Amino acid sequence: MTRILTISAAAFAIAAASATGALAVPVTFGTNWLAQAEHGGYYQAVVDGTYAACGLEVTIQQGGPQVAGRPLLLAGKIDFYMGGNMQQAFDAVAQNIPLRVVAASFQKEPQVMMSHPGEGLDKWEDLPNADQYIVGDEGAQSFLLWMATEYGFDVSKRVPYTFNPAPFIANKKSIQQGYVTSEPYAVEKEGGFMPNQFLLADYGYDTYSTTIEAMQDTIDNRPEVVQCFVDGSAKGWYNYLYGDNKAANEAIKKDNPDITDEQIAFTISQLKKFGIVDSGDTEKLGIGAMTDARMQSFYDKMVKAKVLPAGIDIKKSYTLDFVNKGVGLDLKK
Numbered sequence: 001m002t003r004i005l006t007i008s009a010a011a012f013a014i015a016a017a018s019a020t021g022a023l024a025v026p027v028t029f030g031t032n033w034l035a036q037a038e039h040g041g042y043y044q045a046v047v048d049g050t051y052a053a054c055g056l057e058v059t060i061q062q063g064g065p066q067v068a069g070r071p072l073l074l075a076g077k078i079d080f081y082m083g084g085n086m087q088q089a090f091d092a093v094a095q096n097i098p099l100r101v102v103a104a105s106f107q108k109e110p111q112v113m114m115s116h117p118g119e120g121l122d123k124w125e126d127l128p129n130a131d132q133y134i135v136g137d138e139g140a141q142s143f144l145l146w147m148a149t150e151y152g153f154d155v156s157k158r159v160p161y162t163f164n165p166a167p168f169i170a171n172k173k174s175i176q177q178g179y180v181t182s183e184p185y186a187v188e189k190e191g192g193f194m195p196n197q198f199l200l201a202d203y204g205y206d207t208y209s210t211t212i213e214a215m216q217d218t219i220d221n222r223p224e225v226v227q228c229f230v231d232g233s234a235k236g237w238y239n240y241l242y243g244d245n246k247a248a249n250e251a252i253k254k255d256n257p258d259i260t261d262e263q264i265a266f267t268i269s270q271l272k273k274f275g276i277v278d279s280g281d282t283e284k285l286g287i288g289a290m291t292d293a294r295m296q297s298f299y300d301k302m303v304k305a306k307v308l309p310a311g312i313d314i315k316k317s318y319t320l321d322f323v324n325k326g327v328g329l330d331l332k333k
Contacts, residue, residue, distance in 0.1 A: 024057035025225055030069040030078040035062045035255035037267035038181055038210065039082070041105060041277070041287075044248040045236025054228040062255050073099065073213060080218075080229055083211035085109050086298055087142055089317040090308055098216040101318040103230045103288035104208030105237060108201035108276050110179040111143060114187065115196045116172045124198050127175050128153045134168050134176035136161040142307050143177075143205055149305040150204060165190055180274055181267040199274055207298045208290060209276075219319065230322040234287040237277055238331035241268070278332075285324040292320070 031039050042060055045051045051058040061078060063069045070088075073081040074097065082105075083089060089101050113133075115121035121130055128151060135144050135158050147153040159167075161177055168176035169191035178184065180197055188194050201207075212233065214226055240248055249264050271277055281289040295314055302308040 024052055024055055026057045026059070027051075027080065027225060027229060028059045028061050028078040029080045029082070029229070030061045030063060030067075030072055031082045032063045032069055032084060034064050034259075035060075035252045036259055037249070037252065037264040037271070038110070038179075040240040040245060040248055040252065040268070041233055041237030043236075043251045044240035044243075044245060045232045047247040047251050048236075048239060050235045050239070051229070051232040054232055056225065056228050056232065058229070058232075060255070070099075070213075073215060076215070079214070079225070081213045083213045085207040085209045086211070086295065086317065087207065087302060087307065089211065089213070090299060090302070090312050090314055093314065093316045094309065094312050099213050100216060100219060100316070101208070101211040101290070102214050102219065102226055102322045103212040103233065104210070104290045104323075105212065105233060105288060106209035106276050107279050107282055107289070108199065108274065109205060109207050109209040110181050110270075110274075110276055111139075111200045111205070112178050112180045112183070112197045113147075113175050113200070114168065114178055114184060114198070115175045117193065117196055119172045121173070121175060122196055124151075124203055127151075127198065130157065130175040131173040132171060132175070133158045134161045134174055135159075136163075136177060139177050142302075143200055145305040145307050146205060146301055147200075150301070168195075180276070181270045182263075184270075185263060185266045202274075204301070205298075206294055206301070208294065212288075219321075223321075227322050230288055231325075231327045235328040235331060237287045238328040241272060241277060242331065242333040281324075284326070286326045286329050288323045288327075290318060290320055290323055 029042060046058050046060060069081050072078045083101060092099050113127060115127060121127055140158055144153065144155060144158060148155050165187050168174050169187060180199055184195055184197055212230060219226055253259055278287055281291060295318060299314045303310050
């Protein structure tokens with residue numbers, strides 16, 4: 001008898017690429033904002049050949065204020081998408097959208113609340129006493145509700161954040177949202193001081209962030225492509241954080257000419273200082289790690305805060321099949 005072996009075209013191309021360096025599978029990864037150091041691991045994996053080494057020819061398609069990336073994923077125009085945090089993935093399940101998170105590049109959401117030093121707002125427990133909470137619409141419907149439920153913040157003190165630090169700089173008794181990798185830098189440049197920074201993740205807002213999303217069809221029919229991209233991204237992040245990242249930073253600046261070397265350096269420093277990419281479970285499981293316990297913890301908090309409804313089958317929002325294998329740990333220096 002003759003056994004007939006079937007193999008997907010993508011798997012064949014990956015195998016061929018690994019053996020010959022040719023026939024790489026083209027893959028497009030859509031980011032959710034303009035190129036920046038927060039995307040450094042992916043750029044690193046492109047420029048240093050990490051994706052290519054496992055058989056993928058990856059194109060990074062940067063997002064921006066006028067780019068709706070997730071619809072491109074749903075329409076099959078891109079293969080992977082950079083998600084925000086797990087709230088969006090849980091909501092996709094509620095809407096019967098067949099996408100899943102396959103890795104979490106950030107162990108911690110970079111979201112912070114900032115305050116002026118020396119104004120009686122130097123500790124987390126002081127922050128509810130601020131005169132104003134400068135928070136955007138999306139934050140008002142998510143983490144601010146969690147802050148109110150868990151820590152007694154008064155949502156009536158919220159005023160809109162317009163991505164301009166001037167109102168915060170002017171009002172010393174205010175607090176403002178921001179990304180730890182970005183807004184503190186802007187405040188220092190424009191206001192002349194470094195604000196206090198309170199990372200929400202360190203106070204229990206335990207969502208994963210900067211996730212890698214894929215459609216269920218891709219997972220089912222091209223698992224080898226998913227594994228290659230997840231592994232390559234993990235290695236890219238190790239090399240970006242702990243190795244020579246000059247070429248990756250040049251690629252970032254090419255895609256986004258407005259970003260500066262100073263901003264990039266600040267972001268990388270903050271990523272390391274606060275353990276955004278590499279901390280906790282990644283120390284044993286590798287960058288990209290996820291666990292059921294963390295997913296359930298965050299979902300329960302969102303239900304308690306009335307951000308999300310009860311009854312969502314959150315295990316449909318992610319898969320652990322491609323992570324927690326310690327990929328790239330040997331690259332950490």
